[in-house]
Structures are given as C-alpha cells and as structure tokens.
Amino acid sequence: MPELPEVETIRRHLAPRVEGRVLHRLEILDARWTAPEDPRAVEDQLAGRLIERLGRRGKYLVATFDGDAHLLMHLRMTGTLLYDPPLGNGPDAAPAHGRVRFTLDEGRRLVFIDPRRFGTGRLLHGDRQLEQYLAVRLGLDPLGPAFTAAALKAMARGRVAPVKAFLLDQRRIAGVGNIYADEALFRARIHPLRPAGRLSLGQWRDLRDAVVEALEAGLAAGGATIDDYRTPEGVQGSFQNEFLVHTRAGEACPECGRAIVKLRAAGRGTYVCERCQPRPRAPRRPVVSTWGS
C-alpha cells in the first residue's frame, strides 16, 4: 500500500543506512523494471558510484548518485525495498519476488521486492532531466506550504470529475492514493462523487486539513512499525486499524453508526458513510418555468 506515508517511512528508514555508501554492484533481475530501457545499461552506469542521498518526490523514491545520476524508483501496488533481508531457507528464508539487488559496502544489501511486478526504476541524468520528468507528473506536495485551500479551489475550477478523482490525480496533488483519499474525504465529510469544481472554499479548507491530518497520522503510525526485515504487509497490518472507513463496508460509521457502504469512484473501490458524507444532488436539469406562459 505505498502511498506517500509508506514511501516516506521506507525512505526515512533507509536513508541513514545507504547514504554515503558505494553501490558496488547492481543486479536488475527483471527487465520489466527498467523497460523500455536496457537493464544492463542502468547497471553499468550506476555500479561503483556513491549514493549521495535518498529522497522522495510524491510516491517516487529518488536515489541520487555522484555524477548527478538519479535513480527514480516507483513501488506501485506491491513493491518494497528491504535492507539486508535474510538469505537462507526455512525460518531464515529469503523473501520471494526479488526483482533488483543492490550490493553496498561491507556486504550490505538492498532488495527491491515486488510480487506483482508493476514497480519501475528509471535512470535520469542531471537535475534538469529529473525536474523535467517530475514536473509533468507531480503537482503540489500535500505537506508543503503551497498546498492551500485557495490553490485547490483554483485548480478545481470548472472541473466536473468527482473530487476523489481530483485527489488521486498525481499531477495535481502528489502522494495521495486510494486509501488516504477515502480517509480524507470522510474526515472532511465530503462525498467522493461530488464534482470537484462545485466545492466551496470552506469545503476545500476542510479537505485540505483532512488530507494533511490523514497523511500525518499514517506517517506517525508507519514510522513506529517498520524495521529491517519488515514487509509492507507488516506496515499495513498495524496501521489498518486506524483507518476510519477504508475496507470497512458494512461496519458502523464511527461518527454516526450508519453502515459504511462501498461504491466505485474514479474506477477504484471507495468507502463512504452516506449520512456523514451526503451524496451530491442529482445533476440539476434546466428548470423551465411554466409560469405565465
């Protein structure tokens, strides 16, 4: 479930362990990871370089090497990065689905695990190329100073797509995924199917605050639960109890007690309390006055 809080948790965990180390060897086991680029070319260009810094932009992890090379990694649905995972069999079994292996100083390893193989790695050269790549894909940082109600309302002007689709669009807001979108909409008491362009400034204020709160709650919980060998399932397991509505169809709303329902919004499973988050009014049909005709 890597959305912004999970990716940031992984980053915080790994950064102090890999920054300042040399990447001695890179083995890309799955050619799909770099497609359409040739994995051998990526291996050759990064082997022997110093890892200067591990950053995050939206849901991307960005490893910056000396010589101004950036390796942009995306975990998608099921990807994760494990530090020094076990190698053996039996109780010390190596994790399955290893797609990329990084060998660092002193035998330290980093393994990109990804059962579903949606994850990607992309090598970019220079800040210019990096910024250009991200600029067309990522919008506002929801934890940054520019993430304001006024900015959101301006971006949504005239937009008829559901507000949930707006939250999920990484080119507008970088880092919110399906689960945190549901949580934020519930906290802000806004129905996911409301057209984004129809929200008032006050509602954008509520939603902005709710997004920040939800992400920070995830950050606080994620940071407390990850360790060297922890899989993303471990992270998810402990925080899942804190989700108010997501995957809780049929359960009582914690606010009002009405059963939470599951519906479809922006093509994703969506959970909502339809008392706390009233449905949008049916699209208003032009009312033709019949008076005095």
Place this chain on the structure above:
DNA sequence: CGCCCTGTTGGGGA
C-alpha cells in the same frame, strides 16, 4: 481443484 472477482498505481488509447 478451477473459475471469477478484487486490488495499494499509473500510462495509454478511446
């Protein structure tokens, strides 16, 4: 056992 459905993301085509 097999079939069908669902899913934490993003890109491309309609």
Place this chain on the structure above:
DNA sequence: ATCCCCAACAGGGC
C-alpha cells in the same frame, strides 16, 4: 477533459 482497460500476480469466495 474524462473514462476504461491493462500490466502480473496473490488471495478469497464459491
């Protein structure tokens, strides 16, 4: 602008 489908696999219900 918006919607639908797809990538590849695991897990659950029937």
